[in-house]
Amino acid sequence: MRRNAFTTFHPIVNFVYFTFVLVFSMAFMHPLFQAISLAGAIGYSILLNGRKAVKFNLLYMLPLLLVMAAFNPIFNHAGVTILFYLPNGNPFTRESILYGIAAACMYVTVIVWFSCFNKVITSDKLMYLFGKIMPAISLILAMTLRFVPRYRHQLSVISQAQRSIGRDLSQGNLIERARNGLRILSILTTWAMENAIETADSMKARGYGLPKRTSFSIYRFERRDQLTLSIMIGLVAIVLTGAALEENTIRYFPSVVMKEYSLFSFVVYGAYFIFCTLPVMFQIVEEVKWKYIVSKI
Amino acid sequence: MEVYRIEDLSFSFPGQQKKALSQIDLTVSSGEFITIIGKSGCGKSTLLKQLKPILAPHGVSSGTIHYKEAPLSEIDHRTQASEIGFVLQNPDNGIVTDKVWHELAFGLESLGLDGQTIRLRVAEMASFFGIQTWFHKPVSELSGGQKQLLNLASVMAMHPSLLILDEPTSQLDPIAAMEFLETVSKINRELGVTVIMTEHRLEEVLPLTDRLIVLDDGCLIADDAPRNVGKKLHAMGHPMYLSMPAPMQIYTAIETETMMHTPLPLTVKEGRQWLQGKFRYSAETSGLHDQKDGPAVKLQQPVAAEFKDVWFKYEKNGPDIIKDLSFKVQKGQFYCLVGGNGTGKSTALSLLSGIVRPYRGKVLLEGKQPASMKVRDLFHNFLGVLPQNPQSLFVKKTVELDLYEMLSDSEETMEQKKVRMDAVSAFAELEPLLSMHPYDLSGGEQQRAALAKVLLLEPTILILDEPTKGLDSFFKEKLGLFLKKLNAEGVTIIMVSHDIEFCAKYGEECSMFFDGGIVSTNTATAFFAGNNFYTTSANRMARHLWRDAVTVESVIERCQTSL
Numbered sequence: 056m057r058r059n060a061f062t063t064f065h066p067i068v069n070f071v072y073f074t075f076v077l078v079f080s081m082a083f084m085h086p087l088f089q090a091i092s093l094a095g096a097i098g099y100s101i102l103l104n105g106r107k108a109v110k111f112n113l114l115y116m117l118p119l120l121l122v123m124a125a126f127n128p129i130f131n132h133a134g135v136t137i138l139f140y141l142p143n144g145n146p147f148t149r150e151s152i153l154y155g156i157a158a159a160c161m162y163v164t165v166i167v168w169f170s171c172f173n174k175v176i177t178s179d180k181l182m183y184l185f186g187k188i189m190p191a192i193s194l195i196l197a198m199t200l201r202f203v204p205r206y207r208h209q210l211s212v213i214s215q216a217q218r219s220i221g222r223d224l225s226q227g228n229l230i231e232r233a234r235n236g237l238r239i240l241s242i243l244t245t246w247a248m249e250n251a252i253e254t255a256d257s258m259k260a261r262g263y264g265l266p267k268r269t270s271f272s273i274y275r276f277e278r279r280d281q282l283t284l285s286i287m288i289g290l291v292a293i294v295l296t297g298a299a300l301e302e303n304t305i306r307y308f309p310s311v312v313m314k315e316y317s318l319f320s321f322v323v324y325g326a327y328f329i330f331c332t333l334p335v336m337f338q339i340v341e342e343v344k345w346k347y348i349v350s351k352i
Numbered sequence: 353m354e355v356y357r358i359e360d361l362s363f364s365f366p367g368q369q370k371k372a373l374s375q376i377d378l379t380v381s382s383g384e385f386i387t388i389i390g391k392s393g394c395g396k397s398t399l400l401k402q403l404k405p406i407l408a409p410h411g412v413s414s415g416t417i418h419y420k421e422a423p424l425s426e427i428d429h430r431t432q433a434s435e436i437g438f439v440l441q442n443p444d445n446g447i448v449t450d451k452v453w454h455e456l457a458f459g460l461e462s463l464g465l466d467g468q469t470i471r472l473r474v475a476e477m478a479s480f481f482g483i484q485t486w487f488h489k490p491v492s493e494l495s496g497g498q499k500q501l502l503n504l505a506s507v508m509a510m511h512p513s514l515l516i517l518d519e520p521t522s523q524l525d526p527i528a529a530m531e532f533l534e535t536v537s538k539i540n541r542e543l544g545v546t547v548i549m550t551e552h553r554l555e556e557v558l559p560l561t562d563r564l565i566v567l568d569d570g571c572l573i574a575d576d577a578p579r580n581v582g583k584k585l586h587a588m589g590h591p592m593y594l595s596m597p598a599p600m601q602i603y604t605a606i607e608t609e610t611m612m613h614t615p616l617p618l619t620v621k622e623g624r625q626w627l628q629g630k631f632r633y634s635a636e637t638s639g640l641h642d643q644k645d646g647p648a649v650k651l652q653q654p655v656a657a658e659f660k661d662v663w664f665k666y667e668k669n670g671p672d673i674i675k676d677l678s679f680k681v682q683k684g685q686f687y688c689l690v691g692g693n694g695t696g697k698s699t700a701l702s703l704l705s706g707i708v709r710p711y712r713g714k715v716l717l718e719g720k721q722p723a724s725m726k727v728r729d730l731f732h733n734f735l736g737v738l739p740q741n742p743q744s745l746f747v748k749k750t751v752e753l754d755l756y757e758m759l760s761d762s763e764e765t766m767e768q769k770k771v772r773m774d775a776v777s778a779f780a781e782l783e784p785l786l787s788m789h790p791y792d793l794s795g796g797e798q799q800r801a802a803l804a805k806v807l808l809l810e811p812t813i814l815i816l817d818e819p820t821k822g823l824d825s826f827f828k829e830k831l832g833l834f835l836k837k838l839n840a841e842g843v844t845i846i847m848v849s850h851d852i853e854f855c856a857k858y859g860e861e862c863s864m865f866f867d868g869g870i871v872s873t874n875t876a877t878a879f880f881a882g883n884n885f886y887t888t889s890a891n892r893m894a895r896h897l898w899r900d901a902v903t904v905e906s907v908i909e910r911c912q913t914s915l
């Protein structure tokens with residue numbers, strides 16, 4: 056994975072950010088807000104995944120957007136501005152085209168944000184966040200993540216051993232193969248149970264089961280996490296105020312209605328822009344600083 | 353200060369008349385390094401587990417164990433967890449979580465420490481054990497040695513005053529084992545932690561040991577400094593003496609009269625000094641005549657397996673694992689491949705059994721390529737492979753059923769099957785174990801049961817991957833004799849091993865594997881005589897006098913003839 060400034064923040068900061076950005080992207084259908092969020096998402100996904108993200112966005116997201124935008128007016132006939140009538144007699148309206156575009160845009164934005172979420176919130180961070188809520192679940196997750204590769208490895212060991220006595224999955228006719236497969240699974244199960252007893256011993260030996268277990272993490276909530284979190288909360292507060300004053304809302308049917316622009320609405324737009332492009336900005340700032348430091352040496 | 357006082361401890365498993373431990377009396381003082389030895393199944397592990405009640409198996413016990421003046425049964429779980437550290441045999445089973453840092457913190461989380469304290473202790477331990485470089489790694493990417501170090505570190509993070517280790521190095525290769533034992537010794541020396549461990553690698557562990565305890569069939573038969581225990585075992589004529597370090601065995605065989613009054617040599621260095629003093633004048637200048645018996649002893653035999661300029665890599669752009677490997681194994685030979693970890697030895701075996709194909713060159717088994725042979729032709733009456741982990745072969749509830757299962761698809765009658773079964777179980781000495789569950793057998797017994805299973809396919813070429821891993825000297829010797837017997841019956845044996853002593857004793861021809869190819873090949877004796885470092889300890893001790901004296905027996909013989 057490429058190094059990215061935003062991923063180095065505390066998981067809570069990452070998580071809060073993604074929660075709000077996803078909720079906002081789903082809730083605000085205002086075209087400007089959608090554009091801002093989509094730009095932020097695409098920008099960040101490219102920073103995170105590089106060429107792969109460009110490919111993903113062009114190859115899958117763009118067609119998805121176009122298809123969804125085109126399909127809405129074919130099936131949705133609400134709206135007052137009728138452009139023409141479809142062959143089956145239904146009206147084709149401007150509002151439904153706009154709504155189609157908006158809905159498709161929202162959908163794509165959320166998917167792209169989720170692709171960023173997947174990169175940033177790694178299993179470690181997810182486990183930490185879970186652990187904050189339910190420590191037991193977080194331990195189970197950690198143990199599962201330990202056992203899955205282990206079992207997979209053992210499965211290949213067993214399968215190789217069985218192969219060397221002529222009883223592998225790749226040998227014999229269909230029934231024999233099925234039987235061999237089951238046999239390998241049964242060996243794995245016996246093995247897993249036998250060894251789980253020792254693992255349980257190792258847990259007991261290290262005091263598992265004592266009351267008041269704590270959950271340790273390597274993440275530290277640093278001052279910059281505090282600062283970033285407060286900035287984020289400030290921006291969110293502005294955006295939410297805007298939402299309460301209906302700056303971010305839009306009505307599509309029967310006719311498109313948006314609130315008139317005012318000074319405050321630009322404040323809200325600005326706040327939302329900063330919020331959506333935060334990860335990208337962090338990266339740019341860090342890179343500029345780095346270049347500056349290097350150039351000084 | 354006394355850490356443990358064990359008085360008259362006996363223990364038997366439920367439903368068994370025989371006592372697993374009987375009348376053990378033992379005191380352990382703070383800061384001691386105690387090693388417990390004994391044959392597999394002599395009660396070593398049972399004794400260790402009695403010292404940490406939360407791990408103690410069910411059963412009937414009598415006698416008392418005091419921990420720091422208080423009866424052990426009154427020590428609560430929390431104290432036990434933090435003060436008595438326990439490291440298990442299998443490094444994989446000890447690890448619970450998926451990340452190194454999390455594993456280090458596991459015990460501390462259980463104790464309910466706060467984040468700051470855990471952070472400090474984890475940092476301390478990672479630095480002490482040199483774990484910083486792989487601190488963030490997932491556990492699945494570690495080597496066996498690293499895993500066991502991690503187990504040790506995560507126990508040490510709880511700041512125990514006592515460390516109990518149950519054969520911690522049995523699953524490790526010699527280099528990782530040495531490193532692990534050094535670390536344990538460092539913990540004992542620098543942190544003053546009391547160490548009680550069971551171990552098979554006496555050569556390495558005895559120099560570190562303060563007190564050596566020998567168990568035999570649940571009874572404590574010796575408890576003294578290692579050198580004195582050596583004398584005692586020798587005087588008793590006890591079979592455990594054969595697992596003592598080579599210098600000690602050689603010394604007692606030669607100095608039969610004075611040995612009771614002088615300290616026995618423990619290390620190669622001490623053995624060498626003694627030999628030098630004793631044979632200063634009588635030493636022959638040897639090392640010349642060993643060149644003549646090269647590998648050309650049995651050239652007239654047909655070739656069983658052959659590698660012809662073989663190259664292999666796992667991935668297209670990956671590194672070459674096998675580089676221009678060529679060698680021949682003649683029919684009826686006992687061929688050993690020795691060498692360090694990651695040199696490609698196991699890959700060579702995979703090539704040999706047709707699991708993978710070379711991208712250049714040829715692998716031939718009696719002139720045929722194993723990778724393109726039909727499975728039935730390859731593994732029936734032709735090639736037998738004994739996997740490193742015998743557990744991966746067992747399917748049934750008892751050893752007997754497991755052996756019958758191998759014959760399930762043959763067309764023989766029940767009587768014929770019975771005859772073959774009896775023959776193979778007699779050969780592998782499995783008769784008393786036939787009704788047991790394969791997992792309940794000891795490591796050496798499991799190995800023999802697995803070998804019996806493979807032998808039922810009547811292989812003419814037998815491939816073994818690290819067969820001595822985790823075996824004690826007694827079972828090793830037994831395995832060696834079995835392999836010799838098979839070899840005498842005409843089975844070609846190709847073995848990969850780290851175990852130099854084993855190869856020197858039983859192997860016929862040895863090759864040193866390094867960096868994907870073979871560096872040197874020779875008959876076992878000449879091979880080890882030609883190496884300076886990569887050779888048996890008996891040879892390292894005596895090679896300045898007799899270069900080709902490789903085994904303990906041959907050094908003793910040379911000493912006797914030179915006296």
